[in-house]
Amino acid sequence: NEAESSRKSGMSYAELHEKFGISKGTLSSWFSNSKWSGEIKTQLALRNKEQSRIHMRNLNKIRTENKLLRKIKYIDEARQFFEKYKTNTLFVAGVSIYWGEGEKVNKGRVSMINTDPNMLLTEISFFRNILKISESKLRAAIFSYKDLDKDTLLEYWSNILSLSKDQFIKTQILPSRSHLTKRKVSNGICNIYFSSVEYNIKIKEWINLL
DSSP states (O other): OHHHHHHHTTOOHHHHHHHHOOOHHHHHHHHTTOHHHHHHHHHHHHHHHHHHHHHHHHHHHHHHHHHHHHHHHHHHHHHHHHHHHTTOHHHHHHHHHHHHHBOOSOTTEEEEEESOHHHHHHHHHIIIIISOOOGGGOEEEEEEETTSOHHHHHHHHHHHHTOOGGGBOOOEEESOOOHHHHHHOSSOEEEEEEEOHHHHHHHHHHHHHO
């Protein structure tokens, strides 16, 4: 019959159902015990696997191209922004501090960790007033030592940086430190950050332009 001929030509049950209106269950009962049908099933599985591989390869190519286009767009915007703000004291300070102290590895966020409250305050002012990062996106983390009170540190950094305590993630306690660190670090270590691929790219471009 036509269904059998079409199956032998390499059509799947789904294709046969669409062509003839025969249910997949009925088709299976007709052909599943036939050796030739089993071979076709194997061929179809290999074909689908190859098609999936090609599809994924094409998707990855599109993603890579989109990332590159996005990066080019951000760099172009960064250069225009730089020309406008290159004489702005806070802009230059924020980029310079990030050049020296900012995180360079994580490509998905902008982050700086330090013990100096003035440096952190300048940088978070850069985030707020130059980059216009909303308060809802700003986050902070405190790294403390066993001999320091974590609640006191949270109060201190919250006040210094004008961040609500809810914007701080759980304080991490570091196990030990040297006598030199004890003299120098009385308020722990604070990390300020926000997630943004865009500004991660732009800040790196601004550093290159300084």
